[in-house]
Amino acid sequence: MTQHNDVLFAYWVPNVSGGLVVSDIEQRTDWSYDYNVRLAQTAEQNGFAYALTQIRFTAGYGAENQHESVSFSQGLLAKTEKLKVIAAIFPGPWKPVLAAKQLATIDHLSQGRIAINVVSGWFKGEFDAIGEEWPEHDQRYARSEEFIRSLKGIWTQDHFSFQGRYYQFSDYTLKPKPVQHPHIEIFQGGSSRAARDMAARVSDWYFTNGNTVEELKKQIDDIREKAKAHQRQVQIGVNAFIIARDTEQEAQAVLQEIIAKANIPAVHAFGDATREAGASTTEGEGNWAKSTFEDLVQYNDGFKTNLIGTPEQIAQRIIELKQVGVDLILSGFLHFIEEVEYFGAKVLPLVRELETQQRVQAKSA
Template identity: 75%
Template sequence: MSTQNIKFAYWVPNVSGGLVVSNIEQRTSWDIDYNRKLAQIAEKAGFEYALSQIRFTAGYGAEFQHESVAFSHALLAATTKLKVIAAILPGPWNPVLAAKQLATIDLLTEGRVAINVVSGWFRGEFTAIGEHWLDHDERYRRSKEFIEALKGIWTQDNFTYRGDFYRFSNYTLKPKPLQQPHPEIFQGGSSRAARDNAASVSDWYFTNGNTVEGIKAQIDDIREKAAANKHQVKIGVNAFVIARDTEEEAKAVLAEIIAKANPEAVHAFGHEVKNAGAASPEREGNWAKSTFEDLVQYNDGFKTNLIGTPEQIAERIVALKAVGVDLILSGFLHFQEEVAYFGDKVLPLVRALEAKKLAKAA
C-alpha cells in the first residue's frame, strides 16, 4: 500500500440538478456564490482537488451549465490551496487554446490548475454543436494526441508535432505554466482504449465507481501496461458519499434517492451511455453493465459503497487505497454541509487508519 495519504476531490456542481438523476430535495446549487463557499468549505475540510464538469447542452436533469475553465478560475480566485481540475473536451477545444488558457490560469493562481481530458460519450451533444462524431477508439486516439500536444506545448520551445488530428510547426508558448513539468493531466474511462491511454500519456486515470475487486482488476491492468511503457499513472475512483451517524440513516437516504429517481431521465441517460459503453470493441466501456439504480448517479458512484457511518466509510476508503487507489472523487446530495461533515467526521478516521497501517508495516 502507498505510503502517501489518499487524496480527496469533489465534483463541482457547476451544472444544475446536482449529482443524482432524482427528484429528491437537494440543497445544492449550481450558482457561483454557492460554489465559492463550497470550495472554501472543501479546502478547510482537507480536500485537495475539485473537478469542474463540462457540458454544452441540457439534459438528464441538468438544464443549466457553466463553462468549466472560466468557472474553475473563479473557484481558484476564492481559495488559496485547492487545486481545480477543469474538464475540457477535444473537438470544441484545440490543444493550443487549452494550453494557453491553462498556462495563464496556472500563473495567476500560483500553480493550482489541472485538466481533465474528456473524450466524449454523448453523440447528441456533438451533433447539436456541429462537432464531428468519431468512433469510440478514435475518440481516445484523438485524446492521446491532444495530451501529447499539450505536454509538448507546455514543455518545449519550437514544438513540432505531426498527428492525424493535430499539427504544430515550430510553435513556442510563452509564458509557460508555473507547474513543472506541466499542470497535472487527468483522463477518465473504463474501456481498454481508456486504460491504454492512461498507461501511456496521462498523469491520472479516473474510473467509474465499482467494487474493490472490479477497481483492482482495472488498476492491475493499467499499472502493468504503464510499467511496460516506462510510465507512471495515479488512480482516482468515483464515489457518491452518503455519510450519516448511523448506517440505517445512510441507507434510507440511498433508498429515497432511488425511489424518487426520474425514470424518463434515467432511461434516456442510460440509453446514451450504454450505447457509448457498448461502442468500444470489447463492449466494456463506462456504464456497459450499469443497472437502473447505478445510473441514478451519473458515474456509478453508488457501486463504490461509501454509504454508512464515518467509521464504515473510512475503512472502505483505506481498503480502496490498499488495491492502488490514490484519490477519491466524491459526490454528495447536499454538498456544503456534507463536505463539511466528511472533513470533520470521516477524513480524520481515514488519516488515523492510514497511520496505523503504516506503523504496522514499518
C-alpha cells in the first residue's frame, strides 16, 4: 500500500527497438507488443504506477523500429488493470483537437488511465524529414504551451474559444469529456529555462534528465518557485537508468560493460544532435548540455542519477532524491521484465520502509 506522498515509479516503455542504451550489449528486452504486454503486467504487479511510451518518427541512434505511441498506449491499457500509461505526443504532427478527442476516448475505454507527455522536440532532422515546421527553441515551447492550454480548454469547457499564434478555436465543444477531472494528466520534459517556465505555467508534471541530487535540487527549486508565483503546483519526475544487483561490484560491472560496448558512431551522432539542440536555447544550455560520451550512452542521462548498486544503496538514494523534491522516478533497465521483478521484490520494499520510518520520525519530532 502506498501513502499519498510516497515516491512513485514509472518505466520507459520499450516500444522503440534498441532498448534504453546506445550499446551493443546483449539485452533481453524487446520492442514487440507481446513483450510489452508482459512487461506492463509485470510492472503493475511490482508497484509501478506509470509507463511512458516513446515517440519517434525516424530511425536513428540504434533505434531502427518504432511503434506509434498513442495506439501502443491504448494496446497496453487494454491488457492491464491499474497501470497508467503516458502517451508521448509532438505538437506539429498532432493538432490539439485530434489529441483531445483521441485521449478523451481512450480515457473512457481505460476508465481514467491515460496521460499525455507533450514533447516539444529537439531533433530538427526528424521534423525536416516529415515536412513539419521547426520553430526556434523557445517558440517550440511557446507552441507546446498553446497546445496544452488548448487541451485543457477543450477538456474542461463547453463553447471553448482560443486565439493563439499556433492554434485557434471558436465556440468548440467536445463531448464526451474525459473521465479524469479536472482533466487528463499532462506531463512535459526539458531542462532549459523555457521548459521550466512552461512547466510552471501549465503542466501537471515536469520530467527532467538524470542528474546529481545537487543539480536536480537547483532545477526543482526554480520550477517550484515559478509555479508558486502562478498559484500552481508542479510535480517532478527524474530519469534514472537502474542497475540493481546483489553486490555493488556486480552493478558496476554491468555499467562498465554497457559503456565498453557502446555503439560509438551512434553515440557520437546522438551527441552531435543534442549539442545542436542545447546551443539553440536562449541560455545556450538544455538537455545534455554537460553530458559526457558515457552519459550519452543512455539517452536521457540516466546513469547520472546513480541508481546503480545494491538494493539498499539504491533505496537510500531514492529517498535522497525525494528529499529534494522528486515525486517520481522514470526508470530504464537493461533486461526489463526480470529487472522490474527484481526491483519490485528487492528495492521497492526498502523504499517504502524508509518512507515509513521518516513519517514516524516526523510525527515524534
